[in-house]
Amino acid sequence: MTRVRRGYIARRRRTKIFLFASTFRGAHSRLTRTTTQQKMRALVSAHRDRGRQKRDFRRLWITRINAVTRENGGSYSRLIHDLYKGQLLLNRKIPAQLAIANRNCLYMISNEIRSATKEIGRNSSE
Numbered sequence: 001m002t003r004v005r006r007g008y009i010a011r012r013r014r015t016k017i018f019l020f021a022s023t024f025r026g027a028h029s030r031l032t033r034t035t036t037q038q039k040m041r042a043l044v045s046a047h048r049d050r051g052r053q054k055r056d057f058r059r060l061w062i063t064r065i066n067a068v069t070r071e072n073g074g075s076y077s078r079l080i081h082d083l084y085k086g087q088l089l090l091n092r093k094i095p096a097q098l099a100i101a102n103r104n105c106l107y108m109i110s111n112e113i114r115s116a117t118k119e120i121g122r123n124s125s126e
Contacts, residue, residue, distance in 0.1 A: 061096035065106075068099040072107050074114075082113040 014032055021028060021035045021042075028038040066076035083090060098106040 058092060061092040064096040064099045065092065068103055068106055069110060071103075072110060074110055079110050079113070082110075082117045085117045086113050088113065 017032070017035050017039055018029070020039050023029070024035070024038055027034050029035065062076060065079065069076055069079050079095075095106055095109070098109070
């Protein structure tokens with residue numbers, strides 16, 4: 001049987017892994033087996049934390065909106081309920097940015113929504 005020269009294929013695969021793991025510390029960036037293990041672990045963590053990041057940001061936005069609306073004498077749940085009642089579909093990111101940048105604007109929006117929903121309630125009862 002003739003001899004097979006195994007040249008660049010395995011080396012290319014390892015090089016790709018080492019490029020991915022070049023910022024890892026210690027043996028995690030130098031040894032092939034630990035590098036592949038750390039690469040798998042890193043990709044799993046990245047996949048999991050993309051979902052977790054969305055969750056964390058939503059919690060942060062809700063907290064910010066709630067803090068500002070409570071200063072105004074309302075509550076977060078009442079504001080969101082009034083938003084849906086008034087068919088003003090805002091995601092939580094926009095009011096949270098308003099809460100930080102311009103509180104008066106968020107106060108005005110919540111007051112407008114409250115007055116509008118009260119009028120809708122009066123008209124529907126008549």
